[in-house]
Amino acid sequence: MDVAEKAPAEATFEPLLQIEMEMGTFLSNWHHCDQLSTFMARIISHNRTDPVRHSNFFSSALNELLEVSFRGGSPDGQIGCAVYRHGRTERVKLTFPCLSRQRQFFSEAVSNTRREDALARYLDSISTGLTPSRDVVLLDLAINFDAQIRLENSAPQSITLVVDLPLEGIVS
């Protein structure tokens, strides 16, 4: 499978919020994942039907993505996180620098989220693993948050994960 896939024909997603940060700064403190996800979730959820619960759900998903970038990213360059909205779905575009072998890993991990045995793989990982792999984190998003995940073309030595989260439908 190609590292990057073509986005399917789709409706326009409106931009809500975008942050950029030096990756070295981001990697300097693990708590940045929690702080950024909490902050961004609160901002983008304020006009959802149930802002508090939407924010809780969204923060949970975004934190996992940021933790993935924290564990798999390399310190040179910038991390960018943008949130868009269309209807009941938020789209997260997370771009961060990583080594080329990481790109291949993410390509496979994203592909696994769409396989028919995704749930079985997820359950197997809970049964057998002491700590979750980044592969499992993406499965978690697909299964517990109904996320649609794909990769987008990005600059060399970086990766862009595109994650659609239909949380308004789950929360309300």
Next chain:
Amino acid sequence: MSTAGRSIPFKAEFDVNSQEFSLSGVVRPRSIDEIAVNISMLKAAIDQVRGVLYINVKRLVQMNNTAFHAFARVVLDACQARPDIRFVIVTSSVVGWTTRMFGHLNQIEPQITIEVYDSKFYPGQSFVENTSFIPILRTQTKMTWRHERTILPRHGMRPGITMADICCGIGDFVVLVQKEFQPARIVALDHSKASLAYARDVAAGFGITDIEYTYGDASEMLLEGNQFDFVSCRHSLQIFNQPDALLAELYRICKPGGRVYVTNEKNSHCLGEPRSQSIQWTYNEVAKLFSHFEMDVELGPKSRRYLADAGFEDIVVESFMVTNLDGDAQDFADVIAAWEDVYAGEMSVKRGDSSEFIQRFRQGFQDHIFAALHPKGYAGWPIWVASGRKPR
């Protein structure tokens, strides 16, 4: 960024008497070493229990995959090592992802079951969250607002503040507050989805888009601490079987220097003339009836003590009487008729009262209506207002 400091801190506790291991707050460790103590506590709890271990995650606000896998691993291993015990994981209907995430454990081990904590939130919940209550709540707010709009500024209400209305019901109070006082931000929380749906419709009808209505458990809220200048909780401590637990949450979300504002009744002090004796008898019985369902509708004058015990300072208490002379006497009569329907028609029946008792019980409400509509009559419904400041 200052958000982390306001997060609900992570806590793991084990109560051997109830065989309950509880996780609460936000837990997002980088590695399992950071939660090793908590993992050990869970293992020790499993060693101590017989029959069933309850794992309470109702107040678990956030848990990352690292922590989830670590705790899940312990429980799944225990299912193999201890086939004699069952694990019941209690999640909350408010924090939706916990039910989804922990629910998978049952697919791996049938010894693990999931219970979603919701409908039996407090003993009187089914009565007060009944949608038949909605018209009466609206009329009640209309009657009490005539008094509260002048009372509220004495308790800290002013333009530009951030406020939360906890147990907001159908949300009409915050709509009135927004029009009158223009707070900068309003969050309104309730545990009735039907009431919240109604509240959103009403707000939309008025073109109001900036009230954040949220579904939640008032005693275990997702809201972060120390964030509101003014926290209101009206007519709710009295119908909650653990008012001190509710007040502790109100205290937690209030900013230091902010105020918590509560209103409550003393139902036995409802009065009317003529036919005062019949009215008095019925409202004394109302207090006993609510007590049977673990609700204290005599709480009003106790508000000062509750606020003091919860740690508030500068406590202000006052009372007002809603009467048939305030506005339309028919409104007053309609509220009493609705009380009769619920108290005599539902609660008294559920308690198993005799038809003779219910007939006499109903008569007091009808006499109260008679007094309200009588050209020379007087009917009253007293309410206690209290507020306290959270120390800086």
